[in-house]
Amino acid sequence: MRTLLSFFLLLSTIVANAQNAAPSWLESTLYGSGKINVVVGVVAIIILGIGIWLWRMDRRISNLERKS
Amino acid sequence: MQRTQKNARIKLRSNDQRRDNEQLFRAMKNWWKFLGIGLLLLASIAALRIPLAPALVHVSPDRIAPGTTDITITGYNTAFTSGALVKLVNEEQQVCATSVSVLDASHLTARFEVPAGMKANLTDVSVDDLIYTGALFTEGLGAGITSAVCPETYPAPASFTFPNRSILYESIRNLHFHVPMWFTMIVLMGISVFQSIKVLGNNSLDNDLAAEMAARIGLVFCVLGLITGALWARATWGAFWTNDVKLNGAAVTGLIYVAYLVLRGSVQDAHKRARLAAIYNIFAFMLLVLFLFVVPRLNAIDSLHPGNGGNSGFNDLDMDNSLRSIFYPAVLGWILVGCWMYDLRVRAARLANNLDR
Numbered sequence: 001m002r003t004l005l006s007f008f009l010l011l012s013t014i015v016a017n018a019q020n021a022a023p024s025w026l027e028s029t030l031y032g033s034g035k036i037n038v039v040v041g042v043v044a045i046i047i048l049g050i051g052i053w054l055w056r057m058d059r060r061i062s063n064l065e066r067k068s
Numbered sequence: 069m070q071r072t073q074k075n076a077r078i079k080l081r082s083n084d085q086r087r088d089n090e091q092l093f094r095a096m097k098n099w100w101k102f103l104g105i106g107l108l109l110l111a112s113i114a115a116l117r118i119p120l121a122p123a124l125v126h127v128s129p130d131r132i133a134p135g136t137t138d139i140t141i142t143g144y145n146t147a148f149t150s151g152a153l154v155k156l157v158n159e160e161q162q163v164c165a166t167s168v169s170v171l172d173a174s175h176l177t178a179r180f181e182v183p184a185g186m187k188a189n190l191t192d193v194s195v196d197d198l199i200y201t202g203a204l205f206t207e208g209l210g211a212g213i214t215s216a217v218c219p220e221t222y223p224a225p226a227s228f229t230f231p232n233r234s235i236l237y238e239s240i241r242n243l244h245f246h247v248p249m250w251f252t253m254i255v256l257m258g259i260s261v262f263q264s265i266k267v268l269g270n271n272s273l274d275n276d277l278a279a280e281m282a283a284r285i286g287l288v289f290c291v292l293g294l295i296t297g298a299l300w301a302r303a304t305w306g307a308f309w310t311n312d313v314k315l316n317g318a319a320v321t322g323l324i325y326v327a328y329l330v331l332r333g334s335v336q337d338a339h340k341r342a343r344l345a346a347i348y349n350i351f352a353f354m355l356l357v358l359f360l361f362v363v364p365r366l367n368a369i370d371s372l373h374p375g376n377g378g379n380s381g382f383n384d385l386d387m388d389n390s391l392r393s394i395f396y397p398a399v400l401g402w403i404l405v406g407c408w409m410y411d412l413r414v415r416a417a418r419l420a421n422n423l424d425r
Contacts, residue, residue, distance in 0.1 A: 030303040034144060036238040038303040039116070042245050042296040049292040053409065060416055067423045 104404025111398035115244035118394070122146040122224075123232035124200035127193055131205035132156070134184035139204075141195060143174040144232060148195065154178040155218045157192040157199070158206060164218040185210025197223045231388055235304055242300050244394055248402035249293035250318070254360070255403050256286035256410060257325070261353035264346035276342035277421070279349060280332060281413040283325050289406060290322045305372055314373045317359035324352045 029037050095102075126142035141154070154165040154176070165178040176195070186209060190202035230240055260282035266275040297315070298308040309315065331348055335341035364371050374387075387395070 030299075034120070034238040035236070035303050036241075038239040038300055039241045039245070041299045042242050043112075043116075045296050045299065046245060046249070046292055049288065049295075053288055057412060057416070060420075064416065064419050064423060067420075 100404050101408050104401050104408060107397045107401030108405060109401075111244060111394050111401055114394045115241050115398065118390070119229050120145050120232040120238060120240070121229040122198060123234075124193060124195060124198050124203070125234070125237075127200065127203045130203070131207060132180070132182050132191060133207040134182050137180050137182050138177055139180065139193070140175065140177045141193060141200075143176075143195070143198065144237070145174075145229075146195075146198065147173050148176045152176060152195055153219050153221050154193070154195050155216075156180060156182070156204070157194055158186040158190075159188045159212070161186065161213050161215040162218050163213075164216050182208075183213045184208040185213055187212045194221075196221050228390055230390055239300060239303055240391070242296070243391060244398040246293065246296045246300055247395070248399045249289045249296065250360070251399045252402045252406035253286045253289040253293060254356070256282045256289065256406055257353055257356055259407075259410065260286060261349055264349040267342050267346040271339060271342065273338055273342055274418070276338075276345065277417055278414050279346065280329070281417055282410050283328055283349070285406060285410045285413055287322065287325050287329075288409070289402075290318070290325070294318060294322065301372075310372060312372045314360070314364045314371055317363055321356045321359050324355055328352055 030041075122143060122145045124141055124146070125144045128140045128142075129137075132139070148170045150168070150170050152168050152170060154168050156163040163180055163182065165180055167179045168176055169178075170176045186206050189206055189209070191204040191206045193200045193203040233240060260279045263275045263279035263282060266272065267279060297318075301310060301315075302308050305312075328345065328348055332341055332345050335344055364373065
């Protein structure tokens, strides 16, 4: 629950910052070589997200094992 | 004596066989998990490996005036050869290149004798069967020129490629990663509301548990969809967050489901919580449908997302059959993986409940 809320908070801070400053390395990474790096970033985010979910699930099951 | 041994051996063998059958049955029962991972694997490899169609992406200079002009044309995934047929097209009237020098597979310079008096403001450039529409500003406009007859070009042999659209370019592949997140979220929220409706009928705490867990996994996909969408938006629309209706609708939907979990946490009595959460969940799903499907399609509202602002669904410009043939397997694969995550989460929660009791 708390993690989810912090996710949304994190997202909103990214959003708030994005409109003022545009870091140039990001700019050049996202716009270079036919924008393939956008796809790399998206795939990385998804794998990381599923990884975080797996980690939490792992901890949850470890707790169950300890209790039983 | 011998007979009993033989019988025992037969019995043993049939036991083995039964165990094999049970294992097979268990594997069969999990067929959808294999299908999900298989589809995801194939669709993801295809989404990353299938090349973009060749296209012309840049011309320099970007304007033509009457007289001799050299124009350098840059292509993407092209295979320019010395026999390339280059021409200017202005309202169906053509000007053929007088000479073409190919620098490499994606760069060539063409020389034109540009006549005065072309009709339209924008002139298209074409190399073989590739066309860059509106590539050049035209100076010295007039009533029109006599069209030259350039050599015929033949379409390149058809190959399996993704469409090469300006602004999107390679990022069109994100269609197979970003969009399935939302499809999966919607399916999981659908499962959640289905379980909630069951709760209203039978007051079952188990259905309530399933509804909660489906919403939680749905939120995981919602967060992934928002973050991947933000990155894609930065590269195509220029900002991580825009005031697009679908973006704000998706964010509000996410918050509605966070509120659903907050509501659950605030009620102590399990049966009361189940009924209250079920009623809230039905409203939450109605709002999801409203925010993600109805509001973005209203005629008055324009959206940056394809398939919104008056037209329903993707049109031919946004999707073609090569994209579809990878997109639908990817969607099904992600939905199945989402359901698997939900299945694991429900089973773990049931175990936790049994241990607490």
